[in-house]
Amino acid sequence: MIERVGRRKSGGRSAKREERLSLSEEITPFIERKIPYFEYFSEESLCEIESAADTVLEEIGIEFRDDPEALDIFSQAGAHVSGERVRFDRGMCRSIIQESAPSEFVQHARNPSRSTTIGGARTVLAPAYGSPFVRDLEKGRRYATIEDFRNFVKLIYMSPGLHHSGGTVCEPVDLPVNKRHLDMVYSHIKYSDKPFMGSVTHPDRAQDTVDMAALVFGEKFVEENTVCTSLINVNSPMTFDATMLGAAKVYARNNQASIISPFILAGAMSPVTVAGTLVQVLAEVLAGIAFIQLVKPGAPVIFGTFAAAVSMQSGAPTFGTPEPSMVTYGAGALARRLGLPYRSGGGLCGSKIADAQAAYESANTLQTSALAGVNFMLHTAGWLEGGLTIGYEKFIMDADQANMLGVLLSGADMTANGLALEALREVGPGSHFLGTSHTLSNFETAFYRSIVADNNSFEQWEAEGSLGTSDRANSIYKKMLKEYEPPPLDESIDEALNEFISKKKDAFPDMDY
């Protein structure tokens, strides 16, 4: 749908329906990468980083806090446990991982044509995650609500460039902390049919996610297949906490996917250098994914990285600058060498509003992540203000960029039609190609058409009110929400989900944590 907003000239209900149908056909469940990776680091440099990460694991070790079971598991596997600190012989984590971790996996969606594959030469784009605030042009910045959450799930559903519905697209702050995961998971299921992420704020909430998925997919199916991918952040540096470990164990034991993701504001949570940050990221991921594989050999996992640089003046995180890009390129190469799917950030930025700063930073991060070979790109669309805010207009702009990444990663047409010698012969020197048969037969798919850019003449742009990108994006998201129609959901499933949610909500008092 999003690709067509602004293109359609006439309307009517049947035209709309037709458009929607043709949309669902054109959506692919992932981008098939047909271009090389950009290898920023030499093989020698990557070996040095790997060796230093082994030194970290051997000498310094990783802490697994408040989780005696985790320590037992490591101890039994032959790691050296001292207090909550776990040290590993050189190469130990790598061989545990390479023995059982899958290099790619299918995450099923309730609409089978949206089931996606994560890993290998594929790129899956998912929206922003975790913002307590939302922003739009009229109402400015405010706490997010479940209504905002639903709105974003709808917008994601309608965006062909996004293959995944994400997880905590925003925090529905109007709902109690211990219950909002139920409404979030329900919204992903009800208002979309794309794959989604599960709750990680408590092991019970992770289990609720799995149980709700079982109501949709069937219990046996969920036992045997992956239907959610969830974000397990490392408490960097070199620490896993009980909450994240608890959720990770639930997902692993249920055969569901975990992203083990160091959350790095470099200079604060990691060394103030790119290579040092990569050493730490690799050590943390090796330990975390080895843990998952010890809990449940073969459970799907993703090598995660989230990297920003801290301003040494103000302590604020900064985005879209060269050093986080280098980390993103390096971590991608390290993940490939491990044979694991790779997750990194998308449209990251520090700007409070969807202005030029936001766009420079987001574009720099999106381009880098795509060329680095990210398989699962979280935060592709909507991010503002270091993730504190998700913006409606920003979402539309990033979704446009997401579409473009799909084109960029698909490579150029190198057939005779692509080489276009016949067109060159037909036109010859000094003429133009606009009316040629080659142009006419290719123009529909020839060049990406932005949904939000204005490329009209200055005079026309001025006559139309001198609108900025945010103004145009504002109209687009409103139009999309107005035109939204939910994907069909079996009534009995819907009832079962609502019954499950009611029972859970009634069983506990509301809580703020």
Added chain:
Amino acid sequence: MIERVGRRKSGGRSAKREERLSLSEEITPFIERKIPYFEYFSEESLCEIESAADTVLEEIGIEFRDDPEALDIFSQAGAHVSGERVRFDRGMCRSIIQESAPSEFVQHARNPSRSTTIGGARTVLAPAYGSPFVRDLEKGRRYATIEDFRNFVKLIYMSPGLHHSGGTVCEPVDLPVNKRHLDMVYSHIKYSDKPFMGSVTHPDRAQDTVDMAALVFGEKFVEENTVCTSLINVNSPMTFDATMLGAAKVYARNNQASIISPFILAGAMSPVTVAGTLVQVLAEVLAGIAFIQLVKPGAPVIFGTFAAAVSMQSGAPTFGTPEPSMVTYGAGALARRLGLPYRSGGGLCGSKIADAQAAYESANTLQTSALAGVNFMLHTAGWLEGGLTIGYEKFIMDADQANMLGVLLSGADMTANGLALEALREVGPGSHFLGTSHTLSNFETAFYRSIVADNNSFEQWEAEGSLGTSDRANSIYKKMLKEYEPPPLDESIDEALNEFISKKKDAFPDMDY
């Protein structure tokens, strides 16, 4: 200077002076590339493009219009001339080029420490070129004047990320067309000491550029060295016109550098496919650079490409989309295979204002050009509205990005300090790196600090007036112009230049062409 705006806490005249001196030390005349190129196309694909370009040169040929001398030169070299159409045996242009065209050359600046080298593993960043309009936040869009021209030369001079003063930074529309080149060249010399580009709108004006350079560098020096690089646009498809050929001949015979640059709005001036566009670009560049080498073997040349995609709906040029990026990657690889320096665009965009659209498009183009291996990046800073306008605020934003490209292309520190094992040992799990000795000894140079981004908290940003990127850039450019001090210029040279200009201006009536 630009890198320091916003950083400085205290002032005073001597502090300013000191800052300026330390600035000139930190400026490098080019970026030394220490990372790989991104090879978007396979070698097989590049060979196919090369073969198809040879077919274009052999079967279709290139037109050289209104320049009998050019036809004679080609005829004598063994090309097949028929009317104004010149056809070449397969491989002929390539072997002419590879026999004499230098793979890199020094372009001297009047300040020897600013003399730059174009080609090889170097990137030279130059500002926008050719806009008839300027824009700033207060006065909006208006015709450019010589005052604007001087302002931009000053801003470029003060921007450490820009290595080159450019050429027609904007068109001083308040001056007669046949004389404004004198004021432009003079401004580059007077208000800056970075290398610059010459006039190409008439052979006589090209000669004026060379003659003025001789007054600065000395006649003998200019005979033997390259002191200007100029932009020879191809009248695509497959046509060179007399104006450009005339200017190119003047520069070649004077040993000055020419960029042979197909000006492509793909779909209009080239086929509507990426590969077809690359075939045409290569054919045009091969013919144009072979011509230069026939005129003067060994004259410095650059493989140019300017690629935008035409909207098939409106006919408008579009920027920052995937297809022009593919052309930029492909042309870079083709230039390297020819052994020639490569020029492509920088911060290209279609937006009328310096908003999110402008920034997404510019960032996409800047990142692509940098990774593609551009040696001479024209339009790095200031572009708006498809080049019709140069923006003051946009210039500042792009100059910030230019600084970042310098960092990105320089690679990561892979020494023991970079790997940071000592810091990791010192901090260990669960602590932070902010106060460590490693952080303290690295933080000054650790992470790029944007001159224009705001990464403060939302509350602080709001308290400071909720400024957008354009607001901040506006303050920065004004502050720079206020603090500008010209580089010293020998008084006798200044007098000689002014005398030359007066004589030229008096000799002809003002003309509009």
